[in-house]
Amino acid sequence: MTNAYIPQAKLANQALVGKIKDIKRAAPNASLDVTGHSLGTMVSAQAVAKLYQDNAKAFEKIGRVVLFDGPDVTQSLKQMGLSDKEIKAVGEKVTYYVNPFDMVSMLNRTAPYEAQFGKVNVIVPLNFSTTFDGATSSHDFGEFQIDAHGNPLSASETFHPEMLTAGRKLAKLLDTTFSKVGATGIKRVATGVILAALSGGVSALIALGMSALDAKAIYDAFNKAYKGIVAEAKQKASAWNQTHIPDYQNRIRRASGSQKIELRSELLQSVAQDAVFQSEAFVSEVKMIMNQGLETVQKEIQEGHQAAHNLATYLDSWEVNALLAEFNLSAFWDSGLESDTNRAANAYLREMSSVSATLMQVSQHIEAVDSEGASGFNQLMAETQANFGRR
Template sequence: MADLKNNSDIFADLAQGAYYNRPEHKMLADPDKKQLESLRDKGYAEYNFGDGVKTVYLQPDKTLHTEQIVTNLQVPKINGGYETQSYVTDTYQKGLLTDEKAGYNSYFVTDKPNVKDSKETYFVTRGSDGMSMENLNDWVNNNANFTLFNSYIPQAKLAEKAMEAKIKELPKGATMNVTGHSLGTMVSIQAVVNLPATDIDKIGRVVLFQGPDARESINKMSKQARENIEKLEAQGKIDYYVSPFDIVSMLNRNKKGVDEIGNVHYLMPISGTNTLQTDALHGSSHDFGQYQFNKDGSIKEANVKDNPEIFEAGIRVSRLIDETMAQIVKKAPQIAGSATLTAVLTSMVAVSGRVDIATIVAASGGKLTKEQAMELYDTFMKKYNGIIKDTEISMKRNSEISNLKSSISTSTGGQKVKLRAELAGVVAEEAKSYGREYNELVKNCQQETEDEIDQIVREVYEGAHGSAIYLSYYEVEELIQSFEKDRLWDNSQAADNLKEAKKYKEKLDKFSSALKDVSKNIQTYDGAAGKSLFNEKPKTVLEPWNLHF
């Protein structure tokens, strides 16, 4: 477990603070002695995260109480027969913002000590630090419906009721922001979209960290829920921060025909770790310790132009998840479309190694043999770690290229020739990788654009036919005619884009091969040709971030 290196983003601070075992004085989940006394005596607890972030105040859940779990037993009477006796076997905390039995915890935070004086408030939902054998049951039982069936999960229903209640407490002009991490993102987004239409205008920003996309689940919800998400997206209020190396972040992403929710920001990780490497220096890819920050305190994110390898990694991890699910079903068809499938996938990334293969077999209910489980595990981990390694190498090359260019500018003579040879070799490798990344990104960007157009066409169609009671059939048809997909999307241009991308990849492969040759014979080429090679501006190519359709 690793914590944020910088506390300059209030949303990240609050999402991290929803967990236990985080920095003292900064845990909403575990207030310190002074904060607990303030909650009791003043009705709020002050939190100052530092680094220029404003002070906020945790509000108590006044409905919190202890519930008893009672077990009834039939016991024999002394004079014969039986009687029912009740025993308290366990207790749990329950309230508007907490239901320990359901695995639900949220926190209500304000920008002023009292709610009535606040202008900006925050609804924070706790998620999960990462998959492990300790919380495996929680992942499977609480999220199988979301992962497999895109259902409205139980915790989200609890959160929606709590959000409604807290919005009613807001003074005029105040807004409520929503944030959460991991499983908390699923709860948050499903709860928000199911609010009454009158409450949606009270929502400020929805900032979610390292959770799966929920588009397919929301598409199955009510018309009001779909209208709510459409309104929030149109206002640019929803932001997801995801890690390309994190299985949870990449779940349900980069799927054909699915337009992902909100603005999706790919984090620039500090190091290449997978979701389970919680003991790594900067934590696993699912943890806050991997976040980098810009000089202005904002979270550092990748951009397609400078960091294509990050986006390619995300696409590859998304595909690996889908591919693995398909392989599990192929080996054990009986578990297709059941919670057992989720249990198997989760156990595969939760086990500590091949020594725990029996856990995967158990998760499958005995439907997988030990040999099948081992084959699935080995294949998955080899590909998963391979994606991370490939990306790390590419990131390292980018840094090397920058350093070598800087060194060349200040060197002379033989040293300069040697550095040029080194630079040529590194650029040759990067050119080959860039060609592959570029090809993947063009395909993915184009698919995302087509998905967005499909979504628009569906919405226009639904809206137009919803007006049929006011318009004639011909008026409805005329209304939607200009929004038919064939008018908005050029299949011929799309095919040409893919052809050009493939050609560009092939050219870069040839360039890489030629440049390797140069690096081995740099002194021969260290004349006009060599200078031309390093000084000539590249020809304009089709950029995946600037496609036309």
């Protein structure tokens, strides 16, 4: 995050040099593919770039460099001494897949995607989550979906463009937040502190010498804006689905071959995502109605008790309380039914999530499932339900 040539990359470069010598000796016509995730993307990119810088002939043995959930390393490559022309040459072999909701993916990505190092693909993630959302962290491989061609499902200007926008907004938010931290006068902390803050809370910022007030203000502002970016993207994704799902049938009728397969896969992905959106909204509405109903009943009981005490001028308070003993929440609100309704709503959401996950699986293997018909779908459904049962 400080645009340094990191020690791990220096070691990886040495490993590449040695491995390429082995390949030339044992399999002269073979090439070496390189991949990495998170920190591994920086290690891989810098190691390969150094190889190009030192030995262009050896660099020719590098095949594809495919990187997941990593920041742009352009500035670090410049600090390593590579020119713009050299960075572009290395980038011809590099493909990134980045999650628009992941902080690590969006570091140093305020420049247009096409101006960044390598070919940058912004994925359409499985969940709308932040980097620190535990089981569904946007930094995990579990967030990658696969398209009809076997590649990570990626956004474009014509397919879920809200993901491209979300990534740009998160990149800008990170840059702005770093500037705020740097403005406090803490040397070389600006690019690293927000990750420490989010993993350790405001105390991590205070430990670095920042005042509690400043730390909380920066932390709260970042957290609110970050979650806002994800929530806005979810709302826009739902709107995109509602607008485009009806169009897919006509487009599929007109398409042929691989294009038809791709469109059918995209349709299933969108339907699956929309099913989860609608079930989440339904369950949320059910719970909101129950909460509102409970609050109304509690309010009416409280007002009834108060009215009775006000009217009972000639009775002692204990006599009024005795008369109102049966006028309580249990007489007017069935807590058992409330629990049953909550359980049913949660079960419905789990079931819809299971169906959605199955549709995702079908979209990734659409030709195979299509040839197997209902039996293939039923098998995937059974496997998915078994997986959900283990959660």
